[in-house]
Amino acid sequence: MTDLLDHLRTAVGDAHVLTADPDVAAYVVDWTGMYAGRALAVVRPGSTAEVAAVVAACHEAGVAIVPQGGNTGLVGGGVPDASGEAVVLSLGRMRTVRAVDPVAGTITVDAGVVLADVHAAAADAGRLFPMSLGSEGSCTIGGNLATNAGGTAVLRYGMTRELVLGLEVVLPDGRVWDGLRGLRKDNTGYDLTQLFVGSEGTLGVITGAVLRLFPATPRHATAWVAVASVEAAVSLLGVAQSRAGAHLSTFEIANRQAVDLVLAHLPGATDPLAEPSDWYVLVELAGAATEEGLDDALEAILGEGVEAGLVADAAIAGSPAQRSALWALREGISEAQKVEGATLKHDVTLPIADLAAWATAMAPVLEEVLPGVRPVTYGHVGDGNLHYNVSAPVLDGKGRDAELLAAAPDLSRAIYDSVAAGHGSISAEHGLGRSKAVAGSSYKSGVEVDLMRAVKHALDPRGLMNPGVLLP
Amino acid sequence: MTDLLDHLRTAVGDAHVLTADPDVAAYVVDWTGMYAGRALAVVRPGSTAEVAAVVAACHEAGVAIVPQGGNTGLVGGGVPDASGEAVVLSLGRMRTVRAVDPVAGTITVDAGVVLADVHAAAADAGRLFPMSLGSEGSCTIGGNLATNAGGTAVLRYGMTRELVLGLEVVLPDGRVWDGLRGLRKDNTGYDLTQLFVGSEGTLGVITGAVLRLFPATPRHATAWVAVASVEAAVSLLGVAQSRAGAHLSTFEIANRQAVDLVLAHLPGATDPLAEPSDWYVLVELAGAATEEGLDDALEAILGEGVEAGLVADAAIAGSPAQRSALWALREGISEAQKVEGATLKHDVTLPIADLAAWATAMAPVLEEVLPGVRPVTYGHVGDGNLHYNVSAPVLDGKGRDAELLAAAPDLSRAIYDSVAAGHGSISAEHGLGRSKAVAGSSYKSGVEVDLMRAVKHALDPRGLMNPGVLLP
Incomplete structure (x- = not known):
């Protein structure tokens, strides 16, 4: 391997081949902290030609490569395994x-x-x-x-x-x-x-x-809407699509547990509505500078929602600052969950028509697996995609993280089995990475896994590109 | 091959395995009439299971398969070659x-x-x-x-x-x-x-x-617009996008030659404008039943176009019938060209910013290859995609089809070379089929052709699926 390291240093310069533990540390642990590996080296090429030289050298040496971007993935797909035999190839210097x-x-x-x-x-x-x-x-x-x-x-x-x-x-x-x-x-x-x-x-x-x-869509009309249920949210989505389909750019959902975490952990976050609600929707219309009528369309959507009994209350952003505050309630959830403690992340899609029934049926199943477990649910209801995350039970004011981690395989299996039975996807947008590579294949047909393996083998016959990720 | 035909008859029923020339005729010649081949048989399965049985039987016999839908392709991709050794697999009975x-x-x-x-x-x-x-x-x-x-x-x-x-x-x-x-x-x-x-x-x-x-978008605002040039059309596209980006659903271009063919050959077609123009644009906005203001937006686009000197005249559809009449001018071009006689079809994309200059530069190059040749140009200017078709020169009132066909390789090569030099695509939407398989590979890098061959070999190692199409 000394030969390979020499080759890599020649390719990208000594300063960009990291091997010392403190230099390497940030590249071998993922954002969630759930995946920590080791690397033969971290290489930071500065151009496409340098990437090509690095990959060619690893190919010749038969050494595996783990490509890495901002290392913000949630499924362990950008960090190496524990063997210490792979090279992490960071693209972080290619920023032009x-x-x-x-x-x-x-x-x-x-x-x-x-x-x-x-x-x-x-x-x-x-x-x-x-x-x-x-x-x-x-x-x-x-x-x-x-x-x-x-x-x-x-x-x-x-x-x-x-x-x-x-x-x-x-x-x-x-x-x-x-x-x-x-x-x-x-x-x-x-x-x-x-x-x-x-x-x-x-x-x-x-x-x-x-x-x-x-x-560009510099005009926005944004509202934070209290709804009674996922079902009400899905119905309101239909209203929004028929009234402003072409301008509808955001339709996000969050349950009260998720919003509570943001209010508890993120400085400056405040609840824009007087009364708490089980579920919230962030809805936004966006248009060009010359396109008028977004505010009217938003009010028409909310008005029809109130009349139909879907909307309990709503806060409409009256300024860019208010818009940012509403967005922070949604965008802050992931960070707030991290502060709260251990979280099991699931990122599932269901057919939109089945989303409400699925979420309602899932909670008691999890409660049976681990009493007191807290579903922190949010996501992209317009896409049928929920981040159905699970936080630890709280006992005597303390989160029982160890219990959550011990029950993790059973909790996740219950969720994935239910998603698969409902013709959904166990990874809507996070990918499979290391954490779901086995599960991903196990819910697919043999024909589909064969097809994926055929493609992999055709392009990477030696199996050196990010082994263990996506396919087990 | 008797064995295979027996297998096929067992799989789909005797009535759906065609071998007699009159039965087979419609399946072995393409819509353009440029590609006429022969087939071992035409098989018309009625279900996925029957398709699977047909494909398995051909695989076992080592016989090539040409899948065919409505046989409306323009590049010979759905008809067999002249060998008579392939089976045409028509999906025409699967209409559920x-x-x-x-x-x-x-x-x-x-x-x-x-x-x-x-x-x-x-x-x-x-x-x-x-x-x-x-x-x-x-x-x-x-x-x-x-x-x-x-x-x-x-x-x-x-x-x-x-x-x-x-x-x-x-x-x-x-x-x-x-x-x-x-x-x-x-x-x-x-x-x-x-x-x-x-x-x-x-x-x-x-x-x-x-x-x-x-x-659904039951509301429409539609106009047929006279513009001086491709350049003016591209500028008007920018106006339309900034004024009605979310509702803009159609932005098509046609030159006068194309419109003349429609007016000459399609019953009932009339010119909605008093004065002829070198170029026309069909622009349409579409919206939901509850979305108002489309007419105003269209008028604003045309008004800004007139002020900027982009628009010479325009006809706005005042009824569904008028809308259909304007659409017929655009949609009838392909059919009218077929009536007119031989046509060399090209379906190219250029970066939109370069489209006008490219079209302007191309005409004299073709004139040099074949004097009197008529570029019939139309297409999807909003996508940077022109159908840059070429009709035969007219001498003594007669189209010189034979001259066009003799010059076809030189004309097409001139067009493709120019497209490739301009970082465009030689097939925007028609595919490569048989007619462009060789050209398609010749304008690609060796690395890209290798990648495509690797994918092909991984999924179809015996090379039985539509051989000669897409890859030479």
Whole structure:
């Protein structure tokens, strides 16, 4: 391995091959703290050519590679296992916005550009890059692409795979595929771009991308709405879609437990409504500067919601600051949960029509597995996607984290079995990573697993790209 | 081969294995008439199980399969070659709409359902399936999926691949992959659905699909607009996007030659404007029943266009009948060209910002290759996609078709070279089929062709699925 390390140092410079424990520490533990591994080295190339040289050297040495972006993943897909035999390839130094073309509606970026910086570059050109996540200040676009990230704008703009036009990828043998085309339409063969999106670093290393930009939507109408149930939320979604389908950009749900955590742990968070409610919806319409009538449309939605008995109360943002405060109640949940203590994260999709019944039926099942367990439920109801997270029971004012972790396999299995029986997905937007690779395959047919293995073997015959992730 | 035919008859019934020339004729010649082949047999299975039995029998016999939908393709991708050794597998009997779920926004269909029937089933449920093509009365959804069809609604709703959630596919060995999931979000592995979409029958046979439905848009505001140039059209597109981005559903272009053909050949077609113009744009806004202001927005777009010198004149549809008449001018072009005589079809994308300059520069190049040649140009300017078709020169009142066909290789090469130099695509939405398989690979890098071959070999190691199509 000394040979390989020498090769890597030659490829990227001594300063960018990290091997000392304190230097490596931040790269081998994931954001949740649930996955901690070891690495032969952490390599930080500064260009596509350097990535190619690193991958070629590892290929020759038969050493596995774990690509890593902002290390904000929630399923352990960007950190190495405990063997210490893999190289972590961090894209963090590749942070150049290569080009912005507002007429074509494209932006071309290095994989290591932070999502918030993509937003800023688009805004500077008078355009919108709509993908929006809680971690947007630190996640990278390469990681978003590798995991097909979702977020709060999927309802209107789609998942990451719908926002990308072309990719640059270093293949497992070190060759570079230049698929950086900025064309909306290109039917000249298999869609290799879509094959790499969501492949979680198991087929190659994404080093650059051409992304779609959209007309800016500087006008917003935003409300925080108290609803009685998931069912009421789903019905209100129907109202919003028929009254403002083209402008509806956000329709998020959170239960009271989730909001309580934000109010308890995030400085400055306040409840905008007088009375507590079991469930809340964050609804937002967005439009161009010349598009008027958003406020009227929002009021019509809420008015119809009140009349139909779906809406108990609502706070409408009257200023950008108020809008930010409402958004903070939703976006702060993940962080607040981390402060609260151990959490079992589940990220499930159900057919929207079944979402309410599923959530209602699930709680007592979990209570039976672990009495006192607290479902902290929130997510993207417009997409049928709930983050059905589970916090520890509280006894004598203390969270029983150890009990939660001991019951974790049973709790997760109960949830996944129920999701599978309901024709849902056990990972809506987080991917499979290490934490769900086995479960992911176990809920698929043999034919489907065979197909995935055939694709993997075709592109990475030596199995060196992020082994143990996505496929067990 | 007698054995195989016996197997096929057992699988689907004697009546659905066609071998006599008159029975087979319609299945071995494509819509353009440019591709005429021969077949060992035409097999018309009535169910997924029957498709699987047919494919398994062919796999065992080592016989190639050409899947066929409505046989409306424009690149010879759905008809067999001249060898007479392949079986044509027609999906035309599989025409069941399996399920419609207006709450989830999904429709599940057999591959052989005609596109217009998908529209009708969606409309019956108060929803919209937006894909719209000139051939929608006869093309099948399976063919649309296999070719990743485009059409006039791509601007707002995307290509076919953006409209599909899940697929059922019979694999080359006869196994069935059931990927019929109706979930908007499902990050549990490689996106096999997107791999099959656009693969032109070379990786398997699509037998069923779950498609996305959208809120119905019964309100329309439609105009036929005279503009001076492609450049003016692109500028007007910018105006339309900033004034009505969320409602803009159509932005199509046609040159005068194209419109002249429609006026000459289609019964009842009339020019809605007093003065002829070199270029026209069909622009349409669409909205829900409760969304008002579309007419005002359209007038604002046209007003700004007139003020900026982009718009010379415009006809606004005042009734559904008038709307249909304006649409007929655009949708009739392909049919009118067929009546006119031989046409070289090209379906190219350029970066939108370069579209005008490219079209301006191309005409004299073609004139040099074949004096008098007539570019009949139309297409989806909002997507950067032109159907840059070429009709024969006219001498003494007669189209010189033979001259056009003799010059075809040189004309097409000039166009493709120019598109490739301009970072465009030589097939925006029609696919590669037989007619562009060689050209498609020749404009790609060796790395990209290797990747495509690796995927093909992984899924169809014996090379029996639609050989000669997509990859040479």
